[in-house]
Amino acid sequence: xxxxxxxxxPHATAVKEVQKAGIGSGYGASGASVFETLKxxxxxxxxxxxxxxxxxxxxxxxxxxxxxxxxxxIHAAFVVGSPTTNVKxxxxxxxxxxxxxxxxxxxxxxxxxxxxxxxxxxxVTNFAVxxxxxxx
Numbered sequence: 701x702x703x704x705x706x707x708x709x710p711h712a713t714a715v716k717e718v719q720k721a722g723i724g725s726g727y728g729a730s731g732a733s734v735f736e737t738l739k740x741x742x743x744x745x746x747x748x749x750x751x752x753x754x755x756x757x758x759x760x761x762x763x764x765x766x767x768x769x770x771x772x773x774i775h776a777a778f779v780v781g782s783p784t785t786n787v788k789x790x791x792x793x794x795x796x797x798x799x800x801x802x803x804x805x806x807x808x809x810x811x812x813x814x815x816x817x818x819x820x821x822x823x824v825t826n827f828a829v830x831x832x833x834x835x836x
Contacts, residue, residue, distance in 0.1 A: 703755040703762040703824055705809060707734040707769050710748045713786040714830040718748055723832075735769040738832065745771060746834045748780065751809075753827040759820040761808030771835040774807045780830040787830045 715736060723738050723746070740746035747769045755762075766774045780787055811818040811827075818824065 702758050703753045703809070705762070705764045705768075706752050706754065707749045708752065709733055710736055710750050710780075710830055711786040713782055713784050714748060714750070714780050717780055717782045717787060718832065735833075737770070740834060743836070744775065744834050745836060746832055747771065748830065748832050750828060750830050753824045755823075755825060757811060757818045757820065757822045757824050759817065761810035764807050764809045766807060766833070766835065769833055771833060774833050774835040776834040778832040778834075780832060 718738060723740065735747040735749040738746040738748055749769050751764075764774075766772065782788065811824065
C-alpha cells in the first residue's frame with residue numbers, strides 16, 4: 701500500500717509564519733480551501749498547505765497529485781516550521797524531515813530522516829507537515 705497525501709487548510713499559525721517572512725498573502729486561509737495562495741516572484745505560483753499522510757511508505761517516494769492544491773507542476777517545496785505544535789512536522793518522533801518533489805507533472809514525495817530515506821513499508825499514517833509548494 702502506498703502513501704496517500706491529503707491536503708487541508710493550513711493552520712493560522714503557519715499563515716502568520718509565512719506572512720512574517722514577507723511572502724504571505726495578507727489574509728487567512730479559507731476553511732473551505734485546502735491551500736492559501738501566496739505572493740511569489742517571477743512567473744511562479746506558490747501555495748501554503750498542510751499535508752497529511754496515510755498508508756505505508758514506498759522506497760523512492762509516493763505520488764502526489766499537484767492539482768489537489770491548484771498547481772499543474774511542482775518545482776520546489778519548502779517546509780514551514782514554527783516553535784508551536786500547530787506547524788511542527790508530526791513524523792513519528794523523527795528529528796528532521798525533507799520533502800522532494802521529482803519529475804514535474806508527475807511528482808513523488810520522498811521522506812527522509814537526517815539524510816536517510818524512510819524504510820520501505822514504514823507506516824507513516826498521521827504524518828503531517830505544512831509546506832509551501834512552488835510551481836505553475
